[in-house]
Amino acid sequence: MSGIRHHIPEALLASYVAGSLPKPFALVVAAHVSLCETCRASLAAHEAVGGAILVDFEPIEVDDYLRDRVMARLDDEVAPEPVFAAQGPFPAPVVEALAGKAPKWRSLGPGAKQCILSDDDQGSLRLLRINPGMEMPDHGHGGLEMTLVLQGAFNDETGRFARGDCEVANDDLEHTPVAEAGEACICLAATDAPLKFNALIPRLFQPFFRI
Template identity: 45%
Template sequence: MIEHHLDDDMLLHYSAGTLAEGWSVAVATHLALCPLCRTNLAMLENVGGYFLESQDAGKDDVTASWQSLRARIEAGEIEKVVPIKKHTAANNTYPEPLRSYIEQAGGLKWRRLGRGAAQMIIPTDDNTTTVRLLKIPAGQPVPEHSHEGSELTLVLDGSFSDEVSTFARGDVEMADGDLMHQPRASAGKDCICLAVTDAPLRFKSRFVRWLQPLLGI
C-alpha cells in the first residue's frame, strides 16, 4: 500500500510537459506503481482538455498552436516527456520507464560507496538534474544530510525510515534544505531507491563532505 504520493503541483507540471527529464523519469516510474496518482493525473489531464476545448479556437488557430509547440520542442525549450507504462509482474524491482533507462546504460552497474552501500548514475539528456539508483544495506543508515536544492526519492524495494516517516515500495519523499535527516534501511532487506537531485547533498559530517567529490554525491 503506497502511502506517500506525488503532489498535485508536480503532477500538473508532468501533465503539461514542463518537468525536466530527470524529474519526469521519477514521476513516470512512480505512476507505473501507483493507481491513485494515475487517477489524479487523468483528472488533471481531463480538466486541462476541457479548458482547451472550451476556447473555441478555429482550425487555423489550432494549426498555428501545434506548429508553435513543435518548434519549441525541436528548439529544446520543452523538456523530454517520459511516458508512463503501468507496472506488471515482469517489471520486478525496476518498472518501466526506469527499466529502459537502465538497459540503455548497459544494465545495472553498481558502484560501491562504502559500508555496503552502492549507487548507479542513470544517464539522461538533462543537465539540470542527477538521476541515480541507491542501494542501502539492510539496517544501515546513510550519513546525516540536508540538501542544497531539491531531492525526490522513490523506493523501489525494501523500505527506509527517517525523521519524517517510513517509506516502502512506491512511496515518494520530497526533501529540500529545510530537512536534515538520516534515512536508515529497514532490517531484513536492502533498500533500493531511485533518487533525483538538482544540487549536491549537504552532509553534516566533515569527513563525508571531504569524500563527497570522490563519491559523486
C-alpha cells in the first residue's frame, strides 16, 4: 500500500521474525506488513538473515526415540488451517483474530467504541472506532503502545496517521489523538501496560474499559 509514512521500527521487525514479540504486538506487525510494501521488504531481509544464521548452526543429534516418533507421524492427516481474507478495512490478520466475524463494539462513551480481541499477561489488543472530529483523552504510557490505522486518520503531537500508518509510543510520549473529519477512524491498538490518563473521569472509568 502506497502513501504509508509511519513504519514499524527495525528492532520490532527483528523481534517479530525471532518469535520473541508478544502476541498483541505481533498481530499489529502482521497487519501493518500486509498493507506496507516497505516493511514487507524489510521483514523478508530479516528472515533471510535469520535463515543464514540457522545454516551456520552446528547440527544436533536426535535420539532414536524422537526420530522414530517423528517418522511415525509423517503420514498423519493434518486438518487444513482456515484461510482468512481481508474484509472491508480489516486486513487478513485482523479478520483471523476476529474469527471471520464482525467486531462486537462496546461503547467507551460518546463517539468512541472498542472491541477487545485479547487481554492477558502478554498485553492487550483491541480495535478502536472513533467518530470524526472526536478527541481522545490526553494520556501517557506505562509501557509500549502500537496503534495501526485501518480506516480514516488521526492527528496528535507527533504528526498525522492515516490507513496503514503505525504509531509506536512508549513512556516518553504524552499525546491527545484527534480523529480527522470524514469517515470514522478505526485503529488496531496493542499495549502492555495501562494508559496514564491525566483527567479524572477517564481514570475513574479505566478499570471498566480495561484500557
